[in-house]
């Protein structure tokens with residue numbers, strides 16, 4: 334009776350301790366180190382990482398799709414970095430879908446009370462296995478003030494190490510005898526070991542009726558989505574326990590470095606067990622992503638095998654663009670020069686023109702690629718604007734290619750910065766071509782065009798660097814949303830305009846000079862076309878009446894009667 338009353342009291346405390354986890358998104362607590370980070374979605378993080386801050390890439394500053402693939406500019410609209418838009422959303426059963434209960438209500442409250450600990454007692458966890466991952470996780474739990482018991486076949490081997498971080502060590506038998514109250518077990522053993530347990534293994538007794546956190550990863554990706562996950566197989570093996578998949582996307586290195594803030598998918602068939610594990614994830618400084626049913630562990634177990642998936646199209650496209658411009662520079666700057674010299678003086682071929690291939694040609698190709706990619710970052714936003722004006726609403730999905738293009742802008746933006754930086758560094762050493770053909774192209778060093786050409790290039794690059802820096806999570810968290818969105822939106826366009834001016838001053842006077850001496854237009858003529866088209870398309874959207882309509886649409890108003898009726 335007294336025990337029952339104590340449980341009732343504890344339960345109240347538990348409700349305060351355990352925030353509602355009925356939504357798919359879990360927010361960090363105010364005490365959490367990752368405070369101020371946005372609601373979670375499935376997403377990747379990148380070097381300029383926005384995923385956790387919920388902010389978006391500067392190159393996505395217009396008409397970026399929200400989670401549903403629709404456009405919402407009323408949400409934060411940042412620039413370089415990753416967006417909070419999921420790049421690989423996985424199917425999550427509706428929250429209302431009945432989940433198979435595996436723990437009784439009594440057991441839930443018992444688990445929670447034992448986890449929380451009455452009267453300020455420490456939360457408790459058993460870590461099964463003392464490998465790299467098991468020990469790193471145990472250490473991390475201990476640092477988060479958990480009472481940790483590491484279960485090992487050979488406790489003496491790790492006793493000293495575990496004591497140093499404040500944990501305890503036991504064999505399976507000892508753990509079962511003395512610590513049977515501990516209700517959450519992290520199964521940090523290789524999956525094949527769990528599958529091949531001896532008949533006389535004491536492990537099943539220890540695991541019976543407990544919440545089992547399956548941290549295991551596959552040895553190779555599962556190509557067949559119909560195949561069961563390791564977590565589901567573990568659940569079938571221990572039907573009287575409750576398996577929750579979590580922590581598998583982390584590495585032992587991340588855990589021991591004390592790094593936090595990563596989104597950690599949590600899935601399991603039992604709501605309460607998932608809530609308990611989500612709390613544990615949060616206690617360790619990570620951000621739990623409640624992915625619902627254990628079936629979703631199939632996707633979660635494939636996550637560690639994701640390798641630059643989001644980057645592949647952007648990298649491939651950039652390589653093709655770069656290769657194209659490199660070829661043009663060779664034809665335009667080197668072969669043409671040889672042909673011209675040969676025609677005029679009938680001299681022997683001067684191969685020395687190729688001496689600058691590694692620096693000047695690469696630099697010019699990088700500059701051209703950077704400007705082209707910058708256009709590709711802004712063009713989809715402009716096209717999205719027209720589409721929204723045409724449809725009169727933001728509540729409709731973009732065509733698939735436009736949607737994918739918009740989601741790829743962050744990668745395009747970062748590759749743009751990389752190319753621009755190479756160009757900037759190469760030009761620091763001085764270009765042989767500026768010296769030789771500069772006076773012909775951009776005026777003598779005494780004229781206004783040369784310094785203006787240089788200045789626009791330098792300022793464009795520096796502002797692009799600032800954009801990149803403000804996109805880093807450590808910098809962006811120090812800015813208010815307003816500061817951040819203003820920097821990202823306006824500075825992004827300034828970078829673009831300055832980069833265009835840089836090229837305009839380069840091709841000044843020669844833009845309409847289509848001599849096609851070598852049957853190709855000049856590189857300046859080629860590279861300026863797409864940026865000009867982007868700016869020209871943007872201009873009508875800036876007209877006050879159009880701008881107001883578009884803003885209203887993006888604030889969620891319907892301005893088309895067709896859509897209102899539809």
Ligand SMILES: NC(=O)C1=CN([C@@H]2O[C@H](COP(=O)(O)OP(=O)(O)OC[C@H]3O[C@@H](n4cnc5c(N)ncnc54)[C@H](OP(=O)(O)O)[C@@H]3O)[C@@H](O)[C@H]2O)C=CC1
Nearest residue numbers: 462463464465466467485486521522523524549550584585
């Ligand atoms: N390493 C990592 O970065 C990550 C690992 N994981 C997952 O975590 C789990 C553990 O990984 P990791 O720590 O690297 O693996 P290890 O191989 O380093 O360690 C596994 C531990 O399991 C115990 N063990 C080994 N054989 C047996 C056996 N026959 N019976 C009982 N226990 C045994 C041992 O502990 P003892 O001798 O004390 O009994 C051993 O230290 C795996 O499922 C892995 O997929 C997930 C994410 C990242």
Ligand SMILES: [Fe+3]
Nearest residue numbers: 700756790835
């Ligand atoms: Fe330049």
